[in-house]
Amino acid sequence: MSKISVSIAGGSGYTGGELLRLLLFHPHVKIKQVTSEKYAGKPVFKIHPNLRTITSLRFSTIEELKDCDCLFLALSHGRSLHKIDFFCGLAPKLIDLSSDFRLLTTEQYRRWYGINHPRPELLTQFVYGIPEIHRQEIKSATRVACAGCNATAALLGLYPLYQTPLCHPAKTIVEVKAGSSQSGRSPSPGSHHPERNGCYRVYQPTGHRHIGEILQELSLLWDSSFHFTATSVEMVRGIQAVSHVFLSEPATEKDIWKTYRQFYGSEPFIRIVKDNSGLYRLPEPKILSGTNFCDIGFSKDPLSDHLVVVSALDNLMKGAAGQAVQNFNIMNGLPEKTALNFPGLHPI
Numbered sequence: 001m002s003k004i005s006v007s008i009a010g011g012s013g014y015t016g017g018e019l020l021r022l023l024l025f026h027p028h029v030k031i032k033q034v035t036s037e038k039y040a041g042k043p044v045f046k047i048h049p050n051l052r053t054i055t056s057l058r059f060s061t062i063e064e065l066k067d068c069d070c071l072f073l074a075l076s077h078g079r080s081l082h083k084i085d086f087f088c089g090l091a092p093k094l095i096d097l098s099s100d101f102r103l104l105t106t107e108q109y110r111r112w113y114g115i116n117h118p119r120p121e122l123l124t125q126f127v128y129g130i131p132e133i134h135r136q137e138i139k140s141a142t143r144v145a146c147a148g149c150n151a152t153a154a155l156l157g158l159y160p161l162y163q164t165p166l167c168h169p170a171k172t173i174v175e176v177k178a179g180s181s182q183s184g185r186s187p188s189p190g191s192h193h194p195e196r197n198g199c200y201r202v203y204q205p206t207g208h209r210h211i212g213e214i215l216q217e218l219s220l221l222w223d224s225s226f227h228f229t230a231t232s233v234e235m236v237r238g239i240q241a242v243s244h245v246f247l248s249e250p251a252t253e254k255d256i257w258k259t260y261r262q263f264y265g266s267e268p269f270i271r272i273v274k275d276n277s278g279l280y281r282l283p284e285p286k287i288l289s290g291t292n293f294c295d296i297g298f299s300k301d302p303l304s305d306h307l308v309v310v311s312a313l314d315n316l317m318k319g320a321a322g323q324a325v326q327n328f329n330i331m332n333g334l335p336e337k338t339a340l341n342f343p344g345l346h347p348i
C-alpha cells in the first residue's frame, strides 16, 4: 500500500506536536509539510524537543503548503476559517481540530461565538468528529471537524444515557476539571507560572462555548436544563468531567452498565472503569496521558434519582490529536487503532 501524504497546518502548537508524534509512527503515512509562521525554516524538534532525532522535518509557512492527500488543521480559533478555500484546494480530505466548523448552523455559531459565521454554507459539509457518535458518516466524509476537548469528555459520558428514556429531558450538570495545555502554547496572564501553579480556578462558571456542541449532539434545546462549568486545575494534560444526571426513570447500576455496554461494547477507545475496590475505581486523567482512551465510570445513589458519571481523557489526545488520527484512520479505511496503541504510563 502506498503511503498517504499528509501535512499539518499549525504544527508548532501543542495539538500539532501531538499530531506529529502520532503520524511519524503511522505505518501508512508520509508527512509532507508542517507549518508555523513564527518558526518557518526551523527544525520541528526545536519546538517539540521530544522529536529530536525522530524527524528532520522543518517548518514551512502556510503559503508554502503543497497538495497532499489529507490536511490536518491545528490552528488557533478562527484561522482555519480564514483560509478555508485555500486549504480545501490543497487536499481532498481535511481534518480540522479547531472550533470553526463544529456547529451546524450560523444561529448556533452566533449564539456561542458572538458573530455570524462568515461561511455558513460550509457548516453542513463538515462531520462532527466523535467516531463513537458519527462513525458511519466519518467513513465517507471528506471534511471532519474534531470536537472540543471538554465537549468530547462530557459527550462520551452522557451520550449513551441520552439515547434511552433514562435522562431525557431531565436536568444535567457537568463539572469539568482541565489541565493547562488546554489553552495552547501561547502564554497569557492566566498561564503565567505564579498565577497558574497550584490553582483551582473556575474559569467558566456558565456560558462555556463547548455547551453549543454538546447541546447539538445531545439534541437538546438551547434553554434545556443543561449546566456546564469548567475549572482549571493543577495538571498539564487531562480532563475529568463529572456529570450529575437526574434520572427520569427508575434504574439500577446494572441498568446503567447495560446501557454503556450496549453502546460502547466494541469501541476500541472507550473503557468502562467502575470497580468496587482498589485505587483506580473510577476514571482519572493522569494515567491516560498520551493515550487515546476515554475512561467512563459511574455511581448511582441507591436512595435517589442521582447518577454521577465520571469521564476522563487526555485533552491533547482523545480530546484533539488522537481523535483526529482516529478519524483519519476511519476516513481512509484503515484499522482504527493504527498509530494509537500507546497504553500510557504507570506510575507517571
Ligand SMILES: NC(=O)c1ccc[n+]([C@@H]2O[C@H](COP(=O)([O-])OP(=O)(O)OC[C@H]3O[C@@H](n4cnc5c(N)ncnc54)[C@H](OP(=O)(O)O)[C@@H]3O)[C@@H](O)[C@H]2O)c1
Pocket: 009, 010, 011, 012, 013, 014, 015, 016, 035, 036, 037, 038, 039, 062, 074, 075, 076, 077, 078, 079, 097, 098, 099, 147, 148, 149, 181, 182, 183, 184, 185, 186, 315, 316, 319, 320
Ligand atoms: N489544546 C487543546 O487541548 C485542544 C483540544 C482540542 C482542540 N483544540 C483546538 O486545536 C487548535 C490548536 O490548539 P493548540 O492548543 O495546539 O494551539 P496552540 O498551541 O496555541 O497552537 C496554535 C497553532 O496555530 C498557529 N497560528 C496561530 N495564529 C496563526 C495565524 N494568525 N496564522 C497562521 N498560524 C497561526 C500557530 O503557529 P505559529 O508558530 O506561527 O504561532 C500554532 O502552530 C485550536 O483551534 C484549539 O481550539 C485544542
